[in-house]
Amino acid sequence: MLIATDLDGTLLRADKTISARTSAVLERAAAADLPVVLVTGRPIRWLRMVYQQLATPLPAVCANGAVVYDPARDQVLRADPLAPEGLAEIARRLAEEVPEAVLAVEVMDGREMRHHIDYPMRWDTEHGGVEAVQAVAELLTQPAVKLLVRAGERDPDEFSALVGKTLAGVAEATHSSTSGLVEVSASGVTKAAGLAWYCDRLGVPAASVTAFGDMPNDVPMLAWAGRAVAVGNAHPAVKEVADEVVASNEDDGVAAYLESVLP
Structure with missing residues (x-):
């Protein structure tokens, strides 16, 4: 299984912080060798404040799928820009x-x-x-x-x-x-396309991916993933494609879901 999660409005609270509960469950995921990927509309330069709150920097699909980024090496693994x-x-x-x-x-x-x-x-x-x-x-x-x-x-x-x-x-x-x-x-660049490239690199099929999101730019990713989860504050278009709706970002919806599936 691989976890793919949006940041703003999904993993992050309104004040752009990651709760202690969410940080703890992400550490549990790492200890259980469960891959977690951040999939965000943010560019690389907006990730620093997120990584400052994480014990272990997580790989990221940035700019709505146009960039795949390895923070451990500060390396762009793939870029698909507009010419x-x-x-x-x-x-x-x-x-x-x-x-x-x-x-x-x-x-x-x-x-x-x-x-x-x-x-x-x-x-x-x-x-x-x-x-x-x-x-x-x-x-x-x-x-x-x-x-x-x-x-x-x-x-x-x-x-x-x-x-x-x-x-x-x-x-x-x-x-x-x-x-x-x-x-x-x-053309063709979405969160789904960027995440699919990264998962193919790891040998993880779409059916093994659980994705979390809240806004229309997350819809392609949720439609692609084997399991689609919307947070409670999500846009109606996101809830429409989701297999499940969990608590809001303010109420640690992603963390609560991960607690239920982690050993």
């Missing part, structure tokens, strides 16, 4: 269909972020490695593991659907926040 020509096509389509959209990109395998000067920065600057640019063209010159789209305050489901329709055939669009931020990856 510059793909970024240019995405920017062209968005300019036509959503002219008010402003963009940012995660580059250098997610170790750095570049954003248009008009892109509204929120929590992004807390993690460093951020640069503002004056022209959209400056965002399109190097491969990006994720492109971020904002257009003012939007209903997240509706805006994600609009961007997805606009980029159909050239990129994947999803969301994991309530602020109207849409996350764009290369």
